[in-house]
Amino acid sequence: MLRSFSDSSLWKLTGMTLGIVGSAMLMMWLVTSWALRRSFDDVGRAIILDDLGEYGELYARGGVDAVSGLFFAGGHDEHNQILRLVSPAGEIQLDVLIPGQPAIHWPDFSDVPHPRDGEILWRRERLANGINLTVGRRRLEDGAELWFGRTNRSDLAAIRSVQEWNFLALLFTGVLAVGPVLWFANRVLRPVHDLMEGARRMARDRSLDHRLATTAAIPELEQFAEAFNASLDRIRALTEELEAANDQLAHELRTPLARIRGNIERILKQTDGGNQEDAVRAIEEIDRASELIQRILSIRAGDSGAMKLQRSPLSPCELVREIHDLYSPSAEERSLAFPLRLPDDDRLVPLDRQRFHQALCNLLDNAFAYTPAGGEVELSLEFTDHDHVRFLVRDTGPGLKAGDERRIWRRFMRGSAASAQTPGIGLGLSLVRAVATAHGGEADARNRPEGGAEFWIRLPFD
Amino acid sequence: MNVLIVEDDAELARQLVEELSGDGHEVRVEVEGSAGLAAGSGDEWNVIILDVSIPGLSGFEIVERLRETEIHTPVIFLTAKSQVSDRIQGLSLGGDDYLTKPFSMDELKARLIALDRRYSRNPASMVSLPSGWKLDPLLREVSIDGRPVALQPREWSLLRIFLDHEGEILTNSFLLDRVWDIQFDPGTNVVNSTLSRLRKKLDQEGRDTHFQTIRGRGHVFRRHA
Known part of the structure; x- marks a missing residue:
């Protein structure tokens, strides 16, 4: 302390x-x-x-x-x-x-x-x-x-004798004077410190479970902590309500989709020719709709701080290598150069592996969709400022048009370079940002001076 | 295979029964939690398909009770809850697999067979290879008529899954889960690309591919007749 x-x-x-x-x-x-x-x-x-x-x-x-x-x-x-x-x-x-x-x-x-x-x-x-x-x-x-x-x-x-007694009395007073300092440290500073620590922990863990400790020694501080905790209770209640509503919504939407999918699958198996093509398209649409529901709910959860993360200490290098490995055949198929750049050292960073995979995949899906054959998509990782890790995806595509930098992160918004043939439903980047925010980090993009765009996720870690 | 289905959605239950009994499995349906628990406590089931959100006891509670009473029949959850945390909760309570609605019947079947194999007393019957093939797991090599073909780690895993499920239709999401441990479908069709590599490496010119893709359903590995 x-x-x-x-x-x-x-x-x-x-x-x-x-x-x-x-x-x-x-x-x-x-x-x-x-x-x-x-x-x-x-x-x-x-x-x-x-x-x-x-x-x-x-x-x-x-x-x-x-x-x-x-x-x-x-x-x-x-x-x-x-x-x-x-x-x-x-x-x-x-x-x-x-x-x-x-x-x-x-x-x-x-x-x-x-x-x-x-x-x-x-x-x-x-x-x-x-x-x-x-x-x-x-x-x-x-x-x-x-x-x-x-x-x-x-x-x-x-006089000397008086001064000696005087000195003892003053020494005693001096010792007594330490009392208020100790009181201040214990009853004032410690609660303030605990309050500060509590607020920091909340910010770091993004958890709504913590509450600020209250102290009776400073009534103003106690009132502050009570007000703060009351707000947290309210946010928590809202979050739980939202989670319940999300579950309900997911259930209401997914169950009918499941019924329809089952029936179309049967049709697909029993028919051939033109009807089969229709059935395949219907199934693809159902899967797309279900993915859309999933993403909307995740983004909603991310926006409201209700995204539940399953964090465990992971090696970011390993994670990036896995994703690179996953996308390499696709890069080859599209005649894209797909270099991987990793730092010499590695650390362990608490990450939700599935969510992070998905965020990185979304960035790569984006880069692959917009970079023409013969171009390059680079996946890289760097540790910056001692306690930050940055995942970077650079491409040699058309880059971002003026005004796109902010627009692309919004839901259902796609960059100006998107055409009807470009795959994607416009929620990928919103999800990337939701995942980055849920991890206490940020996601951003810019045009590279040499052409193409650069997207990154930057996370702090202890 | 004896399959118990605990699902309160009548239409889904009907489809499941039709599909599974069509494949020759014995199927029974329960539509309520307590009845599902009572039925699941018997030892006649090879696999239990359990909807998480059912009236009465939830699917999670049923598995918890079954495991408490030392009943280890493999359980696959069927759920509209797709949060990673739900999946982890379900698996940590003693569930064996987790499938999110809407799902592909082919995928459910592949998962059921995989579960049954994992738990059956006589584990996976020896994988039989196409004629002329030899596998070397240490080198991750397939030799075809004496010609060695080296595979990347993921290509190897993908091939093993296909060999284990010969003749079954495997969906992208099943393969992503088993080979890459990824529980979502990326926008870029990464499975097809890896599969193309396998075809290039393992198929012989002038002959049909071993790895057939059926649009709208998935991929299937077949030996040449």
Whole structure:
């Protein structure tokens, strides 16, 4: 099933879904990263402000000892916090960095003047691995300065953790997004595909037995299939009616012909001389009439798609050879050259042997009737386009007159070159076309540039 | 030969009886399906002629029932249905031959004789050849008074049919069916042309032909007296 979808909408849908889900995931990733970083930055600044206020107040109450006491008690190294206290005289009274992390150091404030009362100077420094160090510097009431800094290492860890969960959630969403694709493939594409296959099979087999599969997933498609099947039911009913009518007609016409033929045969056996000739003519007429009935019914069946074929895999070369063999003595008798041209290779093609024999015989009857003695009728076969077979009959007769190309295929119409002496009842070519159509092929004719006509039957095969 | 005819058309049945009993066969007619089945179940028949469209059981159904009960009397269908599919259905149900109406009595007789020969306990009496003829099936050769004549495959088959049916009138459609496996009559008279070839090859100058054509009926093979 996947193979048949390889160039169909399934891949487009899968591509689009994955594209949309992928872009959404990327966007979400970037936006949350950016938003989280911003939020953590704000939070980080608030912590620094808060701590500067808190440690300033402690300093006012208990001096340096109170500040260092609380700072160490808070586990500053775990929180990546650093603290410095500078006396009003500019002497560093307390300076706590994080042991083992020499990269975290105080930024250079030399380019700015000391902060005024109540003012906070900010500095941010970029350390390795995307880590930032933010430092706030505040002047206390007695002129001392409190420096407080913290890195965003723990923020980044928190962001990473959020993003990891985020990623898992997006991955899950991505997997869920495959759901609609699978649904589409199974409930939408498969029915459409089955519908298509069904229609193709009907066209190929020319059978009225198949029905399109309906699908509840797409109501429009279901309605379409139902309407289509209803039409098929109707066509089938009509076809069966036609078959029954054909049988009835055949019976009604053939039985009286059989009675008459039997009696004339008796007359033929019992008489001689002139009467015998009359009886022979009557029998010939009866046989002609019965052949005519047969052909009309076959063509009628062919026209309405009711021609029942008994197809079996046959070698077209063998079939053509048989027909050539059958007509060779007649060609010799009429002094016609009758070459046979066959391809080097052979295939098996599903054909109704009797019907096809008859179609080819009709083409040859035609060519033999119109080609004068000394002329040539060529019977040939060729495989074209890998999956078509063409049966060709070429003659050196008078060819088709303008307008004949279409006319000759109609019932009871004969080419302009026909005379009263030309045998045939004008149904041969209609039958040829009916047989070709019933096999899913076509029959056509044209004049050859070098003179004469060319008739062919072209059939597709798998 | 004992022949059972199951045919509801009174006129056709009358003609069949007249023709077949005229040839010395024992004939009985049934006009309805069930009666036909009952009669056909007996073992006295050499051949059953069965119309497909008869009231009651159809001809196809009768054959099906007969074959189910292990009755293998040869059956020839007589029918107005000429579709190839009908023919195939009839033969696959256990029928042995199939003849479409209108038909030639000569053809029916040739087919009856062929069927009877195929099924009779003592198969075809040895084909007797015209004097001076010898057949070589391997080489498909006829030697006439020591002069070998090679035949094409179809010419050979045609000759064999004529020898098997010596003295019987064989119609074009019978020969087309048996020699070429073709169940229709092409517009070009292909049988006559092949027959002309056989005449050229096998007839001797100054003598009557072995293969006589009777207009309106068919062809017959006769040995010279």
